[in-house]
Amino acid sequence: MPGVTRLRAEPISLVAAGAVTPLGADLDAFWSGLVTGSDGISMIERFPVDDLRVGRGGEIKKLRPLPGGRRAGCRATQLLLAAAEDLLARAVVSAEPERVAVVLGTALGGVEQLERALAPGGRPRHAVGALYDSPAHALARRLGARGPVLTVGTACAAGATALGIGADLLRGDAADVVIAGGYDALCRFVMRGFDALRSLTRERVRPFDRRRSGLLLGEAAALVLMTRDGAMSGPKLGRLLGHASASDGSHIAAPDPNGRGLEFAVRAALDEAELTPADVDFVSAHGTGTPLNDRIEAEVLRRALGRRASEIPVNSIKAALGHTMGAAAALEAIMCLLASREGVVPYTLGLEEPDPACDLDHVVGSPRAARPRISLSTSLGFGGCNAALVLEAAES
Amino acid sequence: MSVSVGPQAAGGNAATPTAAIGTTVAAVTVLTGWGHGIGALPADATRAAAGRAVIPLGRPTLEGDRFRRATRECLLGVAAVDALLRENDVSRDAVRGSSTALIYVTGGAYGASNQAFVVAESVRPASVGAGSARPGLTEGGLSEKRAGSVAGPLHFPYTAPSAMAGEVAIEFGLTGPYGILIGGAAATIDALWQATRLLAGGRCERALVLAVETFEECADLYARGRWLVRRPLVEAAACALLVPGALHARYDAPRAPSALETLARARAGETLACAPLIALALARDGGATASIGVTGEWRGRRAGLYWRQ
Numbered sequence: 001m002p003g004v005t006r007l008r009a010e011p012i013s014l015v016a017a018g019a020v021t022p023l024g025a026d027l028d029a030f031w032s033g034l035v036t037g038s039d040g041i042s043m044i045e046r047f048p049v050d051d052l053r054v055g056r057g058g059e060i061k062k063l064r065p066l067p068g069g070r071r072a073g074c075r076a077t078q079l080l081l082a083a084a085e086d087l088l089a090r091a092v093v094s095a096e097p098e099r100v101a102v103v104l105g106t107a108l109g110g111v112e113q114l115e116r117a118l119a120p121g122g123r124p125r126h127a128v129g130a131l132y133d134s135p136a137h138a139l140a141r142r143l144g145a146r147g148p149v150l151t152v153g154t155a156c157a158a159g160a161t162a163l164g165i166g167a168d169l170l171r172g173d174a175a176d177v178v179i180a181g182g183y184d185a186l187c188r189f190v191m192r193g194f195d196a197l198r199s200l201t202r203e204r205v206r207p208f209d210r211r212r213s214g215l216l217l218g219e220a221a222a223l224v225l226m227t228r229d230g231a232m233s234g235p236k237l238g239r240l241l242g243h244a245s246a247s248d249g250s251h252i253a254a255p256d257p258n259g260r261g262l263e264f265a266v267r268a269a270l271d272e273a274e275l276t277p278a279d280v281d282f283v284s285a286h287g288t289g290t291p292l293n294d295r296i297e298a299e300v301l302r303r304a305l306g307r308r309a310s311e312i313p314v315n316s317i318k319a320a321l322g323h324t325m326g327a328a329a330a331l332e333a334i335m336c337l338l339a340s341r342e343g344v345v346p347y348t349l350g351l352e353e354p355d356p357a358c359d360l361d362h363v364v365g366s367p368r369a370a371r372p373r374i375s376l377s378t379s380l381g382f383g384g385c386n387a388a389l390v391l392e393a394a395e396s
Numbered sequence: 397m398s399v400s401v402g403p404q405a406a407g408g409n410a411a412t413p414t415a416a417i418g419t420t421v422a423a424v425t426v427l428t429g430w431g432h433g434i435g436a437l438p439a440d441a442t443r444a445a446a447g448r449a450v451i452p453l454g455r456p457t458l459e460g461d462r463f464r465r466a467t468r469e470c471l472l473g474v475a476a477v478d479a480l481l482r483e484n485d486v487s488r489d490a491v492r493g494s495s496t497a498l499i500y501v502t503g504g505a506y507g508a509s510n511q512a513f514v515v516a517e518s519v520r521p522a523s524v525g526a527g528s529a530r531p532g533l534t535e536g537g538l539s540e541k542r543a544g545s546v547a548g549p550l551h552f553p554y555t556a557p558s559a560m561a562g563e564v565a566i567e568f569g570l571t572g573p574y575g576i577l578i579g580g581a582a583a584t585i586d587a588l589w590q591a592t593r594l595l596a597g598g599r600c601e602r603a604l605v606l607a608v609e610t611f612e613e614c615a616d617l618y619a620r621g622r623w624l625v626r627r628p629l630v631e632a633a634a635c636a637l638l639v640p641g642a643l644h645a646r647y648d649a650p651r652a653p654s655a656l657e658t659l660a661r662a663r664a665g666e667t668l669a670c671a672p673l674i675a676l677a678l679a680r681d682g683g684a685t686a687s688i689g690v691t692g693e694w695r696g697r698r699a700g701l702y703w704r705q
Contacts, residue, residue: 114514124620154574172593174589
């Protein structure tokens with residue numbers, strides 16, 4: 001990046017997390033499911049799929065009722081509020097409401113409400129709920145947050161970008177606490193779209209496997225509570241040291257064949273963290289299981305990490321959950337920090353015969369005992385969106 | 397007008413490793429349903445609308461086969477950036493590559509593509525599959541004409557807001573820092589602030605903040621949310637170019653609208669995410685360069701950004 005001199009970014013604390021995923025109703029179920037190799041993929045039951053090529057996905061079958069019998073609105077908001085309840089059970093948001101920000105990534109927003117709004121007799125609240133940022137405002141109301149409320153639309157990289165923007169809000173003193181993360185709900189709209197693109201596999205999702213044939217979608221919400229480093233006492237999950245995003249400028253629905261945007265994002269995130277590939281202990285890959293994504297991502301990691309690429313454990317958790325779109329990168333960032341805390345790296349479900357074209361140190365077959373200090377998480381999305389996060393384990 | 401966009405033009409600030417790097421709004425271009433530039437804005441948008449709910453902006457005619465499938469929103473984004481570069485004598489080569497950041501903002505410009513995708517399914521022949529019929533969404537309530545305007549299932553990638561930013565990135569070869577914020581005018585303030593952060597942090601040499609809003613295809617839907625958006629809804633595409641400079645930006649949450657916010661709304665109408673960029677254009681037109689404050693409101697939240705020397 002000639003001509004650009006970077007500043008070291010102030011590290012940001014990730015204090016606690018909350019999640020709801022196809023593996024279970026909270027963060028504990030998410031983590032134990034990953035470590036034990038649970039499969040969150042099932043036949044979709046919430047809406048009709050029998051006319052689609054593929055009717056499976058990471059559907060959350062049951063959500064816990066909200067305290068006080070509150071109603072949550074659309075599915076996306078329900079997922080977000082369920083993740084928020086999990087987060088609030090683990091941490092207290094202690095800041096003036098005007099200093100609490102909400103930053104959420106999503107690929108779909110409240111789009112399922114659009115189908116209801118366009119149906120005969122569709123109601124005005126459905127039309128407003130169809131806006132992408134409606135779930136974020138619903139979460140802000142639940143949290144009593146009156147600071148910035150941002151919705152990030154960088155497709156399936158949005159969860160990572162949301163964490164990066166959240167960190168910038170803290171560094172820029174625009175907030176004292178940020179609730180950041182991502183979400184997306186499975187709905188017919190998105191299933192039909194990916195089905196039409198022939199991106200969904202009829203087989204098992206197999207990231208980086210020579211037999212990989214596509215992805216499956218999932219739904220989830222994942223939130224982290226972020227503060228400036230040292231602003232909050234007590235145990236923390238870890239720190240966000242660097243973030244970068246970049247566009248491919250190549251294609252609307254496919255990654256750049258040379259992975260230029262992803263490589264830029266990886267290098268820039270490491271640069272912002274003032275780290276080198278030698279410092280990286282673990283990579284959480286986007287790893288969708290599509291032939292193109294996994295090959296390009298592996299090539300980028302080999303280029304960006306150099307000789308270290310073959311020594312750094314790499315995993316993908318998308319076979320266990322489905323591709324949870326806006327939630328994916330936030331879940332993967334949380335997984336990185338839980339791996340550090342628990343001393344074990346979840347393995348890549350579905351990966352049995354690593355593709356030589358994706359030659360990396362994949363975590364295959366069983367979890368690997370390791371306590372990564374520095375993790376790199378990569379994400380890609382429609383529209384040529386790329387993002388990378390550099391995370392540091394909490395001090396033990 | 398000619399604008400220099402390289403680091404030298406900023407007095408070498410881009411290469412100075414200090415957090416005190418300021419910014420300058422080097423150029424702003426505005427396309428609205430009223431015409432090209434702020435000179436086309438009426439004195440009073442409500443009066444000029446004469447009862448019309450939407451003031452539409454036509455589909456730009458752009459050369460190149462790759463625009464064949466692009467949505468109107470995508471084309472408007474490309475047209476706004478193209479106009480900004482041409483009007484300010486900035487070559488495409490000057491912005492191409494990884495040193496230019498692109499931050500795209502919209503409140504609802506994905507609405508048309510999303511609605512088209514939903515409607516396309518609802519009017520397809522029953523023979524597609526008996527299981528496709530969904531309760532509550534039937535052929536009867538939707539117009540064939542509207543459905544006929546969509547390209548079919550492969551239109552799906554264009555339902556993502558990132559498609560609009562993606563088309564701009566492809567057209568101008570932008571491979572640098574990239575952000576997409578969804579919301580109204582407050583989100584554009586957030587985007588402008590993000591751009592100043594990227595510049596101050598040395599993460600780019602210049603930043604394009606682009607906003608696009610279209611309403612025509614979704615006028616019925618917007619009519620249901622009258623408490624959220626005002627009238628007239630004016631389609632717009634606007635772009636600002638930010639470079640390192642002498643002004644320092646302060647991000648705030650003011651309770652009241654700035655004079656520029658009020659002026660932009662009065663003259664342009666409801667342009668959602670485009671409003672703060674229109675306000676910036678009005679400020680520059682009025683000669684304000686050393687001190688600019690813009691605000692924007694959306695869903696009860698107002699954000700402000702104040703540049704001072």
